[in-house]
Amino acid sequence: MEKKLKILAVDDNVISLAAIEQELKGEYEVIALNSGLRALQYLKQERPALILMDIQMTLKDGIETLREIRDREECKDIPVIMLTSLRTKDTVLESSKLGIVDYVVKPFNKQDLLERVNRVLKPDKRRE
Amino acid sequence: MDLMQGAIAVENVHSEVTVVSAKDCKVLVVDDNMVNRRVARLRLQAYGLEVEEADSGKAAIELVRGKRYDIIFMDHLMPEMDGIEAAQIIRKDCGENGRLPIMIALTANATEDVRESFLANGFQDFIAKPLETEPLRETLHRWIRGEMAPADSRPVEFQDILIAGIDMDEALAHGSDNIEEYRELLQLYYLDGKRKPALLRAFWEKGDHKGYGIEVHGLKSASAGIGAMKISESAKEHEMAVYRGDEAFVDSHISQLLADYEEQVEHIRIFLEKGRTCMDVQEKKQEMGRADLLREIRDALDSLEHFRAKECARKIEDILQYRLDPDTERKLGKIQEQLKLYEDDAAEQMLRDLTKQIETEG
Numbered sequence: 001m002e003k004k005l006k007i008l009a010v011d012d013n014v015i016s017l018a019a020i021e022q023e024l025k026g027e028y029e030v031i032a033l034n035s036g037l038r039a040l041q042y043l044k045q046e047r048p049a050l051i052l053m054d055i056q057m058t059l060k061d062g063i064e065t066l067r068e069i070r071d072r073e074e075c076k077d078i079p080v081i082m083l084t085s086l087r088t089k090d091t092v093l094e095s096s097k098l099g100i101v102d103y104v105v106k107p108f109n110k111q112d113l114l115e116r117v118n119r120v121l122k123p124d125k126r127r128e
Numbered sequence: 129m130d131l132m133q134g135a136i137a138v139e140n141v142h143s144e145v146t147v148v149s150a151k152d153c154k155v156l157v158v159d160d161n162m163v164n165r166r167v168a169r170l171r172l173q174a175y176g177l178e179v180e181e182a183d184s185g186k187a188a189i190e191l192v193r194g195k196r197y198d199i200i201f202m203d204h205l206m207p208e209m210d211g212i213e214a215a216q217i218i219r220k221d222c223g224e225n226g227r228l229p230i231m232i233a234l235t236a237n238a239t240e241d242v243r244e245s246f247l248a249n250g251f252q253d254f255i256a257k258p259l260e261t262e263p264l265r266e267t268l269h270r271w272i273r274g275e276m277a278p279a280d281s282r283p284v285e286f287q288d289i290l291i292a293g294i295d296m297d298e299a300l301a302h303g304s305d306n307i308e309e310y311r312e313l314l315q316l317y318y319l320d321g322k323r324k325p326a327l328l329r330a331f332w333e334k335g336d337h338k339g340y341g342i343e344v345h346g347l348k349s350a351s352a353g354i355g356a357m358k359i360s361e362s363a364k365e366h367e368m369a370v371y372r373g374d375e376a377f378v379d380s381h382i383s384q385l386l387a388d389y390e391e392q393v394e395h396i397r398i399f400l401e402k403g404r405t406c407m408d409v410q411e412k413k414q415e416m417g418r419a420d421l422l423r424e425i426r427d428a429l430d431s432l433e434h435f436r437a438k439e440c441a442r443k444i445e446d447i448l449q450y451r452l453d454p455d456t457e458r459k460l461g462k463i464q465e466q467l468k469l470y471e472d473d474a475a476e477q478m479l480r481d482l483t484k485q486i487e488t489e490g
Contacts, residue, residue, distance in 0.1 A: 015320070033470070
């Protein structure tokens with residue numbers, strides 16, 4: 001049996017994290033962390049197939065965390081999907097300079113999120 | 129429109145029933161509670177029926193004098209004039225015009241003995257409130273002839289959820305299609321909502337506008353995610369105010385936002401309480417020796433340190449199956465709560481402290 005791919009989800013909002021987990025846990029192994037700091041700690045030990053990250057968080061925000069991720073050998077090539085609200089357009093541009101594969105606008109639709117993740121991780125799989 | 133009428137003797141309501149055609153069927157809902165009225169109206173409208181509302185017996189009587197209704201759903205217990213009195217007056221008024229509406233009592237108490245008293249007092253039928261899918265369908269089919277619009281296409285369990293401030297259509301639009309998952313989200317919103325209002329106020333009062341802005345941004349999304357649209361809208365207003373530097377707006381509206389937020393959380397708590405099934409009081413298996421307890425807790429901590437939070441939660445759940453000293457049990461409960469809220473750092477610290485405490489208790 002194929003082992004599920006790991007997705008690191010980073011968001012300081014409880015409902016967001018829960019919704020992400022609920023939607024993705026069927027097909028993937030989700031590691032849900034509520035801060036950029038903790039996410040960086042995790043990335044020292046593990047290598048997920050994808051990172052889903054909220055742009056705006058208190059303490060260490062998404063952009064800063066992304067910058068650090070891109071600075072590190074061991075995780076700089078992991079694909080990243082950012083979660084953002086419409087108004088943080090500038091930060092979307094900023095993050096795409098740091099290389100993201102997609103972004104999802106919050107509040108997000110769960111099925112839409114799953115589709116975007118599948119597009120990156122299972123491009124050959126056609127959703128019925 | 130055809131309205132077949134039979135003489136309706138008050139004592140013998142099983143025969144000579146008035147049956148109404150679905151086309152142009154006009155319904156009146158009478159209930160002093162706004163939420164109940166809304167539920168009733170939405171459910172009835174889903175059948176394609178024309179629905180009007182009245183918030184008291186008196187209001188209903190006035191409406192009925194001016195307009196013909198085919199079916200009247202009436203709450204039997206209302207302040208001032210109760211449903212039974214209103215029903216009798218309406219029957220008298222309409223009896224004179226020869227156009228008796230079908231009167232259906234709305235009751236929180238739908239037992240057999242209450243039934244008889246309704247039927248003896250001018251009602252042809254009764255139904256429990258708040259209205260639920262199956263009972264309503266049966267009742268409508270009993271009195272309405274002809275095709276009605278297909279009922280609600282939402283998943284069945286979602287149709288019965290009613291929480292003040294929550295728009296179930298919005299919750300469904302955000303992808304909730306599973307009742308268990310939705311309840312989980314509600315529980316999290318509640319747990320989160322116990323501490324967030326204070327946090328929001330703290331940010332604002334110490335002048336951390338950016339922090340406040342981020343928090344209301346989060347509140348906006350989270351609320352929309354569960355369908356709490358009013359809170360979501362308010363949070364959005366605050367977010368925009370922060371964005372354009374309008375401190376005065378937040379100053380004058382923050383108390384209202386927090387009060388509304390707390391109220392929403394309370395409504396959710398009440399809903400969750402009702403849904404809680406009685407847990408069997410399990411005979412706790414056995415005591416766990418100190419050495420074993422220490423080993424299990426260290427094991428749970430180890431999982432968490434390796435970012436396996438769910439595994440940690442399961443291990444703690446297992447430990448809680450044993451008989452423990454109340455302080456330990458309480459602390460493990462708090463740790464579980466932190467894990468539910470994804471506060472892994474806090475949970476880790478608490479586990480470490482607990483480990484140390486048990487070690488030194490030796």
